[in-house]
Amino acid sequence: MVRGPVVAELAIETSGLVKTFGSKRAVDGVDLAVPAGGVYGFLGPNGAGKTTTIRMLATLLRPDGGWARVLGHDVVREADAVRARVGLTGQYASLDEDLTGVENLVLLGRLLGFSRGRARSRAGDLLAAFGLADAAGRQVKTYSGVCGDGSTSRRASW
Known part of the structure; x- marks a missing residue:
């Protein structure tokens, strides 16, 4: 029997994610595809936009551009569904x-x-x-x- 590639459901998916604060572009076009069922680190220097990205994924900040889905739910249009499925500390x-x-x-x-x-x-x-x-x-x-x-x-x- 021939099987095709295993495609994992994505826990996090973003495309062109952007967040600005005034003239400061804190997040500049982030693309992510994080499969479900793993543990991932989000590393980078201070000021790289890590916390801002996480806050957008957790629905605490609204993206200014691009889009993001968490567990299949759009972080803007389905914010309540995202919050019901994730925890953040x-x-x-x-x-x-x-x-x-x-x-x-x-x-x-x-x-x-x-x-x-x-x-x-x-x-x-x-x-x-x-x-x-x-x-x-x-x-x-x-x-x-x-x-x-x-x-x-x-x-x-x-």
């Missing part, structure tokens, strides 16, 4: 220590599908509830780990 297991408290919470809110405004509003509510409103603009790595009331942990829900 920063370089560390939970919070990204280089981001501020509010930046981390807004990121999580956006991943859950909140609008930017709603995510910022809820982040403010959560920071206040945890006694961290005064620390909202500080990097998480500067936090002591103790809540405003002296306890070491609390739970909150989005």
Whole structure:
């Protein structure tokens, strides 16, 4: 029996992906074809557009050009379907220590599908509830780990 080549379903596919911030072109025509079922690294020097590309793939930023699909779903037209199928975490297991408290919470809110405004509003509510409103603009790595009331942990829900 003769078999044709095995074609793996693509987990990520992009063509000509572009993102600009003002006059700065952060991502310039990225083409990817990443088969499902593997582990891939996304490497490059600082400023190469890695984080911006990942944020577009996770539907946190809208591409300015080209297109992208994640698990067969268009990241613009089917953003909810993409979010329902992927998870994203920063370089560390939970919070990204280089981001501020509010930046981390807004990121999580956006991943859950909140609008930017709603995510910022809820982040403010959560920071206040945890006694961290005064620390909202500080990097998480500067936090002591103790809540405003002296306890070491609390739970909150989005």
